[in-house]
Amino acid sequence: MNVPNLITMSRFALIPLFLVLYLNGYPLAALVTVLLAGLSDFLDGYIARRSGQITVTGIMLDPLADKLMMLAIVASLLVGGRIPWEAVAVMAFREIGMIAFSAFFHFRGFKTVPANRLGKATTVVYYGAIVLLLLDQPGGLLLFWIGIVLSFLTSGIYVLQFRHLNRAS
Template sequence: MNVPNSLTMSRFVLIPLFLLFYLNDEPIVALCILLVAGVTDILDGYIARRSGQITLTGSMLDPLADKLMMLSVVLALLIKSVLPLVAFAVMAFRELAMIIGSAIFHFRGLKTVPANLLGKATTVIYYVAITLMFFDLPGGLTVLWCGIVLSFVASFIYFMKFKSLNRAS
């Protein structure tokens, strides 16, 4: 257990805290927790790469923590009637497909592809959309749909790179 993996693990702890505060009408505290999770996501990757502490555990847990956090956020927004069911369904489908696909590929011993720039941009767009929705500001849903479209483009590129990498091996 190194520092980057500890930061990743902290995100799993932040998920129920986020839900607790958001669902109990404390959106500012919940948003702060979400932003802390975002910062730990940036830090764990930076520290792991910079210090040569990239591990198989971290490479599996980091995206899982990200996806579970995002699923928790969109579920909470759905429960509070901030997010339409169709947006939740599309996002949940993609996140769950990525989790299940990654697990299957990992346990079959296939090489995985690191997150691409579009995937990282999608995350930033999601955070902007969520912030807009938390404060009931205009454009939140539009920005979210832009993120959703971008997430599918990123997933397609990820899948093509994955196929190419594993075909070559």
């Protein structure tokens, strides 16, 4: 297990920490946890690319850690009354679908498509929405819906890239 993968694994540990903090009334500490997860996401990718330590494990674990953290945050925001269930249902449908799609094809020997710029931009939009929502600031829900739209556009691009990548192999 290399350093970038260890950093990715640490994000899995941040998920229950976020949940405990947020659900026990510490939204600022929960936000710091989310931002730490975001920083570790950037850091593991940077180290992996810079040092040539990109692995199949990392390509699978990194988006899984991101998606599980995002689902935990969204579920918490729903429980806290900050976002409507419709937004959660649409987002969860996409996230769970992407996890299942990636896992299904990975375990059948297909190549996985790494994150692209639009996917990274979508993550930034989601993080912006989360900051606004956790700090109870205006615009958070609108930004969240923009993130959902971007995530579906990104999914379409991923599917096309996946088909191209695995057709060429």
